[in-house]
Structure formats: structure tokens, C-alpha cells
Amino acid sequence: MIKFGIQQGLNVARLGLTEDQILTACVLADKVGYDSIWYMDHSNVPQWNHAIVNDPWVMLSAIAAITNKVELGTCVTDAVRRHPSNIALASITLDRVSHGRGTLGIGAGEAQNIKEFKIQWDKPVGRFEEQLQVIKLLFESSPDHRVSFKGEYYELDNACLQAAPIRKPHPPNIHGSRCTKDACTVRKIW
Numbered sequence: 001m002i003k004f005g006i007q008q009g010l011n012v013a014r015l016g017l018t019e020d021q022i023l024t025a026c027v028l029a030d031k032v033g034y035d036s037i038w039y040m041d042h043s044n045v046p047q048w049n050h051a052i053v054n055d056p057w058v059m060l061s062a063i064a065a066i067t068n069k070v071e072l073g074t075c076v077t078d079a080v081r082r083h084p085s086n087i088a089l090a091s092i093t094l095d096r097v098s099h100g101r102g103t104l105g106i107g108a109g110e111a112q113n114i115k116e117f118k119i120q121w122d123k124p125v126g127r128f129e130e131q132l133q134v135i136k137l138l139f140e141s142s143p144d145h146r147v148s149f150k151g152e153y154y155e156l157d158n159a160c161l162q163a164a165p166i167r168k169p170h171p172p173n174i175h176g177s178r179c180t181k182d183a184c185t186v187r188k189i190w
Helices: 011-014 020-031 054-064 084-097 124-139
Strands: 005-008 036-039 071-074 102-107 147-150 157-161 173-175
Touching: 005 020, 011 020, 020 036, 036 054, 054 071, 054 084, 084 102, 084 124, 102 124, 124 147, 124 157, 124 173
Parallel strands: 005 036, 036 071, 071 102, 102 173
Antiparallel strands: 147 157
């Protein structure tokens, strides 16, 4: 079955659409039967000085409040800029406020979103793979089921999130990939 979605990505940012214009487009997409809406996760787009770049999790929550059927997801959350606990909680929160329509699209990241902010960018694939492990553990956590993890980049000590996802065992995850001379990841869904 073919599914159709819209992406609130770089071209929308470049147009400089207001938040109200974006929300109106999302309501229309929901009403005419689109299957999904995807929102980019960038901190900026330096090539376009007049672009408007918003936080995807905030925008997707706003979109969830005014739509009823469309799946909602990030395209693609930049794992390097956010701690895995933040990503896991944001994903669960979107799943909850959208009544089970949230999806986590996540990738290792790209230099465009981090070099100006001086965020550490060594071994992005290793960090990404470890982040996925931590996110999955946190998806399964609760006050009655705390989790611990000790990796090269991240550590949890008896940690838990206190919001259970609507979809079980957790919101769908789509792992983005792209290969360059420095990094390569695998696309998969879990």
C-alpha cells in the first residue's frame, strides 16, 4: 500500500512560513487524507538567512493538538545534539499527546547542526548506536522498572521515565542513514 505524507523540511523553512501557515497546511493534510506529517530537526540552516527554524517536538505537539488521523514524526532528530533521555521522553510525550500517532525518526546527525555550536562530533556512528540502546532501555523503564547502562558515551544509574507510551512496546522508530567518508549507519525500523 502506498502512503502519502508531507515534510515540513528545509524548503518550508526556506520559504519563511509562519507557524500559523504551517499549522494550517497540516490541518488540510489531515482533512484530505494524508497519512503522515514529518518535521525536520535542525538548529539552523545557515545557507538561508531568512529561514524560520523551530523545534520539531514543540511543533509536532502543536500539530497533534489540531489533527486527528495523521502519523507525526521527526525527520530526522539529530541524535548528537540531544541526550537520549530527552529524545526518549519527547518521543513518548508526542505519542501520548497525539493519542498514539507519534514516530521517532532519528539519525546520527550532521555537521551543519553542530559545528557552529561547538558540539562534540567525533565518532558519530558509535554515539548514535549507543544512543539507540539507551533510548530503547528508557522506553522500557518505569518507576517500578529502573534501568542502568554504562557505555563509552552515555551512562544511566537506576534511571526511569515516568510516562508510558500509548503504543506498545514503544512508539515506532525509524533510523535514518547516510554514508559519507566519516560515517555510515543502517536504516531500520523498531
